[in-house]
Amino acid sequence: MSIEVVGVTKRFKSFTALDNVSLTINSGELVALLGPSGSGKTTLLRIIAGLEWPDSGEVRFDGQDALSRSVRERNVGFVFQHYALFRHMTVFENVAFGLRVRKGKAKLPEAAIQAKVNELLSLVQIDWLADRYPAQLSGGQRQRVALARALAISPQVLLLDEPFGALDAKVRKELRRWLRQLHEELPVTSVLVTHDQEEALELADRVVVMGHGRIEQVGTPGEVYDHPATAFVHDFIGETISLPGEVRGGDLYLNEKSLGLDAQGLGDGPARIFARPHDVELHDPAGTPFRGKVLAVRTFGPTRRADVEIAGEKGNVVVEAAVPLDRTLGVGEEVGLLPRRYKVFPAANR
Amino acid sequence: MGNSASNLPLATSEGLPTGVQEARTYAHASKPVRTEPAYVRVLLTIIALGFLALFIGLPLVIVFVEALKRGWLAYVSALIEPDALEAIRLTLIVAAISVVANLIFGLVAAWAIAKFEFPGRSLLITLIDLPFSVSPVVAGLVFVLLFGSQGLFASQLQAWDIQIIFALPGIVLATIFVTFPFVARELIPLMQQQGTAEEEAAVSLGAGGLSTFFRVTLPNVKWALLYGVLLCNARAMGEFGAVSVVSGHIRGLTNTMPLHIEILYNEYQFVASFAVASLLALLALVTLVAKTILEHRLAEDDK
Numbered sequence: 001m002s003i004e005v006v007g008v009t010k011r012f013k014s015f016t017a018l019d020n021v022s023l024t025i026n027s028g029e030l031v032a033l034l035g036p037s038g039s040g041k042t043t044l045l046r047i048i049a050g051l052e053w054p055d056s057g058e059v060r061f062d063g064q065d066a067l068s069r070s071v072r073e074r075n076v077g078f079v080f081q082h083y084a085l086f087r088h089m090t091v092f093e094n095v096a097f098g099l100r101v102r103k104g105k106a107k108l109p110e111a112a113i114q115a116k117v118n119e120l121l122s123l124v125q126i127d128w129l130a131d132r133y134p135a136q137l138s139g140g141q142r143q144r145v146a147l148a149r150a151l152a153i154s155p156q157v158l159l160l161d162e163p164f165g166a167l168d169a170k171v172r173k174e175l176r177r178w179l180r181q182l183h184e185e186l187p188v189t190s191v192l193v194t195h196d197q198e199e200a201l202e203l204a205d206r207v208v209v210m211g212h213g214r215i216e217q218v219g220t221p222g223e224v225y226d227h228p229a230t231a232f233v234h235d236f237i238g239e240t241i242s243l244p245g246e247v248r249g250g251d252l253y254l255n256e257k258s259l260g261l262d263a264q265g266l267g268d269g270p271a272r273i274f275a276r277p278h279d280v281e282l283h284d285p286a287g288t289p290f291r292g293k294v295l296a297v298r299t300f301g302p303t304r305r306a307d308v309e310i311a312g313e314k315g316n317v318v319v320e321a322a323v324p325l326d327r328t329l330g331v332g333e334e335v336g337l338l339p340r341r342y343k344v345f346p347a348a349n350r
Numbered sequence: 351m352g353n354s355a356s357n358l359p360l361a362t363s364e365g366l367p368t369g370v371q372e373a374r375t376y377a378h379a380s381k382p383v384r385t386e387p388a389y390v391r392v393l394l395t396i397i398a399l400g401f402l403a404l405f406i407g408l409p410l411v412i413v414f415v416e417a418l419k420r421g422w423l424a425y426v427s428a429l430i431e432p433d434a435l436e437a438i439r440l441t442l443i444v445a446a447i448s449v450v451a452n453l454i455f456g457l458v459a460a461w462a463i464a465k466f467e468f469p470g471r472s473l474l475i476t477l478i479d480l481p482f483s484v485s486p487v488v489a490g491l492v493f494v495l496l497f498g499s500q501g502l503f504a505s506q507l508q509a510w511d512i513q514i515i516f517a518l519p520g521i522v523l524a525t526i527f528v529t530f531p532f533v534a535r536e537l538i539p540l541m542q543q544q545g546t547a548e549e550e551a552a553v554s555l556g557a558g559g560l561s562t563f564f565r566v567t568l569p570n571v572k573w574a575l576l577y578g579v580l581l582c583n584a585r586a587m588g589e590f591g592a593v594s595v596v597s598g599h600i601r602g603l604t605n606t607m608p609l610h611i612e613i614l615y616n617e618y619q620f621v622a623s624f625a626v627a628s629l630l631a632l633l634a635l636v637t638l639v640a641k642t643i644l645e646h647r648l649a650e651d652d653k
Binding site: 049050051070071072075076077078080082084085086087088097098101102149150152153 | 547548550551552553554555556557558561565566569570
């Protein structure tokens with residue numbers, strides 16, 4: 001089932017959680033809503049689910065108005081951030097809940113319920129936990145119960161709110177792969193909310209980057225990482241070095257000196273030059289656009305980083321540059337920085 | 351970088367020796383951390399237990415001793431005396447009505463307060479606590495002023511021939527007022543802590559409002575609810591002040607057990623008085639045991 005969100009705005013008192021957001025999610029797609037906390041991603045998910053109502057705008061499922069239907073009638077599977085398992089029910093009863101509350105014709109006979117629940121429990125690989133209570137499960141197991149419970153109602157849309165947020169790093173990675181596999185097996189249109197870019201980039205067919213209640217960019221994981229549309233996206237996804245500058249007539253300047261870098265068609269005014277740390281090379285100070293003093297050098301694992309202090313228009317700026325392992329660098333040394341690949345954004349946009 | 355470590359003598363290679371030393375210190379400190387000398391601890395325990403025995407244990411024992419002073423026959427005959435039976439019956443009726451009323455009210459109020467935002471919510475929270483801060487006698491007086499023969503609604507009540515003060519309705523009203531906070535106060539913090547996620551999950555799975563309430567909300571608070579009901583019941587049966595003001599002390603008609611006990615005592619019928627009192631004391635003991643069991647259950651629910 002495809003989902004269309006058209007011009008949705010939602011305010012909580014004076015705070016605008018969503019500001020005229022439009023988004024189309026194709027049938028069978030797995031889309032990640034990625035953004036920092038307060039970016040409106042969870043609100044958008046809850047509006048799609050029907051747990052929250054927009055102040056204005058439309059939500060359509062397969063072209064049909066969804067806002068006129070309550071969450072009960074939308075047939076969405078929702079996986080809550082802290083799972084929200086029914087604490088007084090066994091795993092089996094948790095999963096069976098959606099089938100047991102059905103009324104009239106939709107009500108299944110007990111045998112059918114049992115069969116369906118057992119099938120789901122083995123799908124999420126926790127059939128041996130059927131008689132346990134949620135309090136007796138690990139985080140990863142609870143996550144699987146929550147997913148099985150949401151899938152029990154054969155949802156047309158699966159919505160996941162920070163599904164791996166409360167798990168430790170190792171389990172998180174495992175479950176992520178497993179969820180991707182599950183999505184291949186059951187191609188339900190799925191929307192996932194996360195603040196973890198690695199999770200979004202690895203799992204999703206498309207990533208929706210959100211900030212301050214707006215959609216900043218929609219694209220495949222490769223597109224958002226390699227071609228960030230805005231300064232916000234560049235800064236939020238992947239590691240970013242931000243260098244100061246000013247555009248004047250198609251050229252970049254810093255402290256009245258030309259940097260010799262391309263302004264990428266940006267109009268006159270203060271600008272920021274964004275680059276990935278590995279795209280910035282260390283050089284001798286002479287002839288490079290930026291130079292500065294090394295404040296500290298840190299080594300962790302295979303990477304080395306140096307804090308370099310650069311003189312900007314308004315005071316000094318400290319940037320973290322990647323240091324090749326074969327390069328020796330002393331604190332206090334003067335180095336030059338040469339961005340190989342970079343994007344230029346207006347500074348006011350930051 | 352790496353060469354500085356190899357210059358150092360081997361014995362002081364960083365980390366290990368200090369780690370071992372630390373482990374030894376911890377082993378020494380394995381006994382519980384208590385700074386008070388033994389005699390202080392013994393003294394404190396004796397004071398606490400002694401106080402408890404003197405002010406709570408002893409009176410409880412005396413109730414039973416006094417009640418059984420003239421033997422079982424006198425004890426039983428004091429209990430099966432018609433006025434006493436009537437007082438017990440009235441107390442049970444009043445408690446039954448007020449507990450059920452407060453169970454429903456408490457559940458609804460706690461549900462509304464914990465799960466929804468609405469104007470006047472904080473006022474409601476404050477009002478629920480009011481009966482705890484108002485003297486029961488004042489509470490009784492309020493009802494007399496409202497429904498008494500000189501009261502605010504006196505003419506209407508007379509016109510419809512409804513008797514509230516000096517009758518069962520007045521006693522029930524006063525008891526409901528006094529026991530009003532027990533259930534709600536027990537439920538509100540638990541429901542607030544549990545939040546609304548499980549209800550949202552239930553609704554998203556297709557459950558209706560009632561179904562969600564009876565399958566999810568209510569089972570999640572059942573032990574706390576029972577606990578509140580238990581305390582509410584104990585107070586309802588034992589309430590003296592408020593009931594005393596509105597009942598009129600009509601023997602065999604509007605006397606609850608506490609009032610009956612007072613009357614008997616004032617008439618120097620000590621055995622009869624303590625016999626009825628022993629029933630209330632028994633109720634207290636049963637409540638205590640049930641309370642302890644429920645607290646265990648509650649602790650498990652919290653996990």
